[in-house]
Structures are given as structure tokens and as C-alpha cells.
Amino acid sequence: xxxxxxxFILGFFLAIAVLIGGGAAIALYFMNxxxxxxxxxxxxxxxxxxxxxxxxxxxxGGGKPALTPGTSTQSSPSSTSTPTExxxxxxxxxxxxxxxxxxxxxxxxxxxLRSQPNQEAEKIGGVPFNQKIIILSESDDKSWQxxxxxxxxxxxxxxxxxxxxxxxx
Numbered sequence: 043x044x045x046x047x048x049x050f051i052l053g054f055f056l057a058i059a060v061l062i063g064g065g066a067a068i069a070l071y072f073m074n075x076x077x078x079x080x081x082x083x084x085x086x087x088x089x090x091x092x093x094x095x096x097x098x099x100x101x102x103g104g105g106k107p108a109l110t111p112g113t114s115t116q117s118s119p120s121s122t123s124t125p126t127e128x129x130x131x132x133x134x135x136x137x138x139x140x141x142x143x144x145x146x147x148x149x150x151x152x153x154x155l156r157s158q159p160n161q162e163a164e165k166i167g168g169v170p171f172n173q174k175i176i177i178l179s180e181s182d183d184k185s186w187q188x189x190x191x192x193x194x195x196x197x198x199x200x201x202x203x204x205x206x207x208x209x210x211x
Contacts, residue, residue: 082151085168139178144192147173148206155198159186166198177205 138144147153152170156163159181169175174192180202181187187205190197 083168085152087167088170138176142176142178143207145175145177145189145205145207147171147175147200147204149204153200153204155189155196155200157198159188159199163199167196169200174208175205177207 147169148171150171152168152173154165155167155169157166158164169189169191176190176192178188178190178197181199185202186199187202188197188199189205
């Protein structure tokens with residue numbers, strides 16, 4: 043009888059340990075999955091060279107793209123990619139409007155360009171990281187900035203605090 047009671051108690055604690063261990067493993071798995079940064083968004087007005095550099099999809103959990111029949115795993119020496127420099131906007135030769143200054147986007151993921159200075163306004167484009175811009179004005183509450191893309195006539199509103207002033211040289 044003592045042996046049966048010991049087995050029951052030992053089995054009970056073993057079951058609890060398995061449940062706790064399994065729950066901890068599942069929690070760690072999902073916490074690690076949420077720590078992976080999403081792919082950089084590609085906007086419809088991006089240049090073709092940016093679209094060509096879009097990340098390729100891989101099989102989940104594999105890390106390598108799946109091979110299709112007829113493809114080999116050897117890489118040719120000519121397949122090494124050389125980084126290409128993104129096309130730069132040409133600085134506008136016309137003078138800046140009163141109160142405007144040159145700047146650049148400092149938010150690493152880029153910014154959404156909106157038609158009005160509020161979060162619900164229509165998105166009219168995107169501004170990539172380090173893009174040179176001209177800050178034309180700020181909203182009354184200083185939380186939005188009206189900008190123009192340098193070398194372009196496209197204007198819109200972005201959240202303030204995501205740009206920085208650059209020294210004019």
C-alpha cells in the first residue's frame with residue numbers, strides 16, 4: 043500500500059513538472075518569435091532599385107530557401123551581389139521658403155507621408171530613412187511637420203521628432 047501512495051505522489055509531482063516545463067518552453071518560443079523584426083516595407087513610390095533589393099521569403103524555421111527540382115546548391119562566383127548606391131535626390135536650386143530649413147529622416151523604418159496633420163489622414167507615400175527633405179512648417183501643436191522631398195515637388199505631413207535638421211553647406 044505504501045508503494046502505491048508513493049507512486050501516486052511521485053506521478054502527481056512529475057505531471058506538474060512536465061506541465062510547467064512545457065508551458066515555459068511554449069512561452070519562450072512565442073517570446074522569441076515576437077522579438078524578430080518585420081521586413082522593411084516597400085512603398086509603391088520606391089525606386090526600382092529599392093524594390094529589387096526587397097528581402098526574399100524563406101521557409102519558416104528553415105532559414106534557407108526551398109530548392110525546386112533542377113536547381114543545384116552550388117553558388118556561382120558571379121552571383122556575388124555588389125551593393126549599389128541608392129539614387130540621390132538632386133538639391134533644388136531655388137531658395138527655400140521663409141522659415142523652412144533642410145533636414146533628413148532620422149527614423150530607421152522611414153516615415154508615412156500623410157495628406158493632413160493627423161493619424162487618420164490618407165497616406166500619400168513614404169519617406170525612407172536618411173532621405174533629404176525640406177521642413178516647410180509645423181502644426182500649431184508642434185506634433186506634425188509639413189515637408190517637401192528634396193528634388194521633388196511632393197509635399198505632405200509627417201510626425202514631428204522623426205526628422206533632424208542638417209547643416210547647410
